[in-house]
Structures are given as structure tokens and as C-alpha cells.
Amino acid sequence: GVKGFSVYAGGELGSNPAVAVKIEDFVADNEILQVAEAVKRLFDKYGDRSNKHKARLRYVVGRIGAEEFVKLYQSERDEISKQGLKGDIPQLRDIASCFEVSKLNVDDENRRITEGNNILPEKTEGLFTIKLDLNLGDIPANDLVKVGQIAEEFSQGLVTTTQLQNLLITSVPRQNVEKAKSALEGLSIDVFGDDRPKVVTCTGAATCKLGLCLSRGLADAISKNLAKDDKQQSETIIRISGCLNSCGHHYIADIGLQGKAKRVNGVSILKPLMTSGRK
Template sequence: MITITEEISRSVEDFKDKLRQYQDGKLDNLKAYSSIMGIYKEGPKPTYMVRSRIAGGVTTVRQLKGISAIAQKYGIKIRFTTRQDIQFHSVSIADLGNVLDDLLHCGLTTRGAGGDGVRNVACSPLSGVARDEAFDVTPYMEKVTNHMMQAADSLKLPRKYKIAFSNNAEDTANATVTDIGFIAKIVNGQRGFAVYGGGGLGGNARLALKLEDFIADTDALYYVQAMKQVFAREGDRSNRHKARLRYVVQRLGEEEFSKVLRKELDQLRNSGQELKLSIQPSKSDLAHTQGKSSFPWEEKYQNIVVPQKQAGFYSVYIHPRQAAIDPGELDRLLNFLSGLDNEPTIRLTLTQGFFVRDLREEAVEALLALVAGFSSLYNIGNSVACVGPTICNFGINDSQELLRDILAAFTPAAEAVKEALPRVLVSGCPNSCGQHQKGLIGFTGRRSRGPNGVIPTYAVSFNGKVGPGSARFGDVYGEIAAEKIAGFLIDLAALKIKSGHTDFEQFIETQEQEVKELVLNYSVNRAAN
């Protein structure tokens, strides 16, 4: 978790002072001070979004009770993000300062949750409990987070700087598509990381370079700091559209970029600055599975119930519909967790949901019943969409409306149809806030000319993925009108069922021609002819 320092508390008071000046007409531009505090105006509306920084997605029942209380106190909405944060929506300008104060009382801050600086450090949400992890990367995320939060220059970069720690090759923290990412591995009994860098989603997306096959775990902070310094010096501060770190890779070339980073590392190590990490194995790392935990639930629950390496314990994935949760629903969930004999842990994910971890079998049963009304068993029901143009100033298409259409189409469908497709990732514009480029199914918002004029459309892509040696962006198969996408997905599910394939990636590869024909049948160009 983030250590709330005097500097963090002072940043809230400084912002409140600027806010008063803005309200008194003495300051013309609030955004210059609000974005670095994770506060953004909501499109044409008079309200604001406030993003609370949840380091690595690590939170507690107590903190979430505080989040719920804030939402109810000010009549605002709660939304989970694709960066393991929690956002408040529809916050009035009069309440901004009070919301920041209340978050501090919960041990939370918004500082650096937006603007040009070090963003929330991502961490695998099952780190510490996953059976197949190399080791628990949570302590490394926490050390890096607090080091970056204490450095003033971490908030004065050319653009956002994203860091990720994944506990295994599944790469659930997106380390292979980010500015600098670490994937845990053990070589000859020594803990360490494979290091990736210079990647990112969005416009001019780029897979991260593999910078090191293995470094000692103690050296991770040196790499984070060195990359930050390279970015601060080499990043383009004159053109925001080309200011991300991946453009430095593009300008210098991969080989030269790697040389520049290694030179920076050497200088940093010789500077006398002590950045070596010393992290002892956590309790979760010392835990061993004593016999295999049973799985007494139907097979369909395997999407959301995960046996832990701690024998007899499970994690349950909860995905509030369209990433938004009603405070009343959240309170019922938290009151249930508070009443358990053991204290569960909670981790937000990069898929707009969260895991409740360290649950015994009987608690899993009760929790599944409790959340059945707002969280789906099926991947398609747990799809991801960016916030959309009603809030975002860059939005092209209403991604939330599309997600509503998809959920409405699949809710009454047969179980086999619901089970057929993976999670869909939707971005209303090319910026990839919905992470469409890494999705097995991704949709990117566009505008195209149809028979009756310009209409909202989406490019559809398949088989994107993350992970060492396998990361790739999805291949675009065509462009479909927004109003036809739900029907297209129903037909795609039917095609997969007919093919007999259970693995979606294999289905796309082996039935490529049939899938392309289906896309063509729904395409904007076909509709216009």
C-alpha cells in the first residue's frame, strides 16, 4: 500500500488552494493542477471524475468501506478501472476537496493517478496465492511504488510512465506491453525477473522489448529509476501525441535504446544512490499446498473460482456489471466478508473487477450466491469497456452502450452460447483504455460512412495476447456497425460451437476463412453495397 507522507497530504492542501482560486475566478485553468491529482472534467457535463490510486490493486475491506461511504456521502458513482484503480464519477466541483480529504482518511490518495508522471504500478492480482507463480511480486510493487511517490520528478515526465510486475508467464499485469515490466522467474534457485520495456497500447502501439532475460530481484528498482531518467531526458515534451516512451524507442531504434538504458544503469549504480532491494520471502511464498484442493463446484465456475496454493483456500473473481458497483451492493459484500472467521484479502484486477482471496469452501458458496445478481459466471459477461464519450473527452463511440447491447444479447442465450466466447475488450477510440489490442476479441471505435450517412463503427480484431515470447496485438479482420456487433458475436459463438473447438485461439486460427466471411457479412462495406 502507499505510505501517506506529509508531501502527499500537502499536495491535497495545495490543490484545494488552487480550487478555491479557480472558484473565485482568480485562476483560468484548473486542469493544469487537477490532472496530476487524478481529477478530470467529465466531457460536457459540469461534474468531475476522481481517480483513487490503489497501489497494485491491493486493498482491504476497511478501505472499500471507506470508498462506499464516500460514494454515499456525496451521491457519486464507483467504477473499477483497467489500471487497478477506483474512480468516482459525477463529483461536483464543490465536493472535490472534501473527497480528497476523505480518501486520505482511508489511507488513499489520488496523487499521480493522472497527468504526466508515474501511474499506478500494476501487479498480478493473484500474486501470493497463485499455484503456478514463480514468487510473490507484491512486495516489489510496494517498494517501487513508494520510492516513485516520494520523488518529486516522478510527476514531471513527458507523459505517463507505467510499470508492471507479473508473477509468472501468464503476465496478468501486462508487463510485455508497458513502459517497463518485470516477469518473475527463478534461475538456479535465485529469484529474479525478465525485464521488458518501451511498449504500450493505444496509438502507434508497440510490444515491449525484451531488455534482460534475467536480473537479480534486488536490481529491479535500478531498472525502474534508470528507465524513468531516460524517459525524462529523451521523451518529446513538445508534442504530446508523440511523448510516450515507445516513441523514444522508435526514434532511437531498438539497439540504440537498449544501449542508452544500459549506460544510464551504469551511471546510476556508480552514483552512490542505493536502490538495491532487500525483500524477504512473504508468508504466502512460504506456504505450500498440502495436497490438492478439491473443486466441488460445476465446471462453469472455473472461470471465477481459483484454488490457491494454500491448501483449502480459494479466490473468487467478481466483475461488477459494466465495471460499476452500487454502494449498497458493495456494502452487503463487505459486511459478509467482515463476518468471516478469517480476514480475506482483496486485489483489484486490470480487467475492471477484483478477486476476493483466502476464502474457505463454505465462504465461496455463500459469496457466489451473494454476488450472482451483479457479477457473471461467464467471460462474455465479464467483458471490458472504456468509460465512453459521456465522460471521456477523447471518446468517439459510446463503448458503454455497445457493452450494454452485448450483455443484453447474451443474457437470455443458451449456456453453451454464453460459454463459447472469451472476454471482449472494447475501446471507444484508438487510445485503448479498454485494452482492445491485447484481447482475444477486441473492438476499436471508429466513424464510417454507411448507406444513410456517417455511423459509429468498430474495427474487430482477434487473438491479441500478452506474455513472454507470445505477446502480439490482435489482427484486424474488418469493420462492423455498432448496432450489429451484438448479433455478430452471437453468430460467432454459434460458429465456434459448430467447429467443435474449445480453445478460442485455435478456433480463430483453424477457422480463419469462415470467421473472415462472417465479419464480411456484417461489415460496413457489405452493408453499403
């Protein structure tokens, strides 16, 4: 098959969250720069760069409507398809070809793998993904190096990050799953979780100038008070953003918390605001 993407534009999780509009059902991966250029030209013509608070595509969608937005995008795209892109066009790196799954031998067909939250079967029979649960996305540098070595030894050598601030070692052949797992158990942190709800957070006011709340501190406090080993809760996702900018993506959580300043009896106070429920 051809590798490619569906493309959405004009969405945002900031102060006025909006769902993105689908602008392409499918584009091949080598056309993606044309798509980016068409969206940029669309914004150059119809967006508002004079006001930084309104300099977002979603305001264009809001002003002209989704249908017109897609039509205008399509005409920019058609123009670019006719003329081609100008200047030096960077080549897209084919990362997958550097980590060939086909070189992995899957054997030991009768071996039973205990699947669970951290051992996930892949579409290709006999290959598994191992998920490493990281607390707030943190991992000591030495452990990260070891994770890379473990991936190199027992899989295709690729480690990917996830939106939930975890790591994935992909394409682990069945016969290597237990070996990789016991090597990971030798890290200085527990990466196999304890069935608590997942807490995801932005950096917060500790290091972010825009932050109103110490979102990582709140995440720690919440995690400590959540029950361990509760299978029913383990799929719950809590997301925290230190301010309305929503870097912690709190609007798409089961429970979302946002740092907010409020004036009470003439005094400014900071308080987390419960914002959403995904389910």
C-alpha cells in the same frame, strides 16, 4: 525466494500499438524505483517531449531499435547503481505482510471443492481464489463493503481488481469456500456470471471528453444479445474502446471494437470498428 519483476518498456496499445521490449530479466522489488528512474532518464535524453503525439517511449524504440534501446537503458541503470538515487526515496509498502496467508488454517482435507470459472485453486494446497464477475466492472457501494467483510471473515481479507474488471478474493481456505460463496450469493447482484463472453470497456464518450462512441452502451447491447450458459463461448473476451486511445485494450481481445469517426457522403458518422482477433 526473492520477490521481484521482469520489466518491459516501450510498448503501447494506443493508435500505433507496439510490443514492449524486455529490459530486465529480473529485478528485486526494492530496485524498482531505480529502474523507473533509468527509464525516465533515457526518455529525457532520447525522447521527444516537444511533440505530445510523439512523446512516447515506443517512438524511441522505433527510432533506435530494440537492441540499442536496451543498451542505453542499461548504461543509465549502471550509472544510477553507482550513484544511488537522490532525494527522499519512498519506502515500498509490503502489502502482503498485512494480509498474512500463514495465519490461515487450512483444514477439512477431505472436503471436495467444485472448481469452476469462479472457484480457482491456488498454488498453495488447500487455498482457493473466488472470482467475482462484475458487469463492466460495476458493483453497488453497499455490495462492495459486504465483499470486503466477506473477505475479512473467510480469507486473508484481501480483495484485488483484475484487468477484466472483475474482483478476486484470494487465499480462501478450503473449508471456507462454500461459506464465502453463499455469503456472496446474498449480494444484490449476481457475481458468479452466466457463462457469457466477458465484455470489457472503457468509460467512453458518456464521461470521457476524447470519446467518440458510447462504449458502455455498446457493451450493454452486445451483452444482452449474447447467449447465456454457453461454456464454449465463456472464455471469449470482447474489449471495447471509445476511441483510438485504446483504454479498453481492444487490441488484445478475442474481438476488439474501437469507436471511430468517418465521413460518408460529406457527413461525419460514428461507427464502431472491429479491430482485432487475439486467437
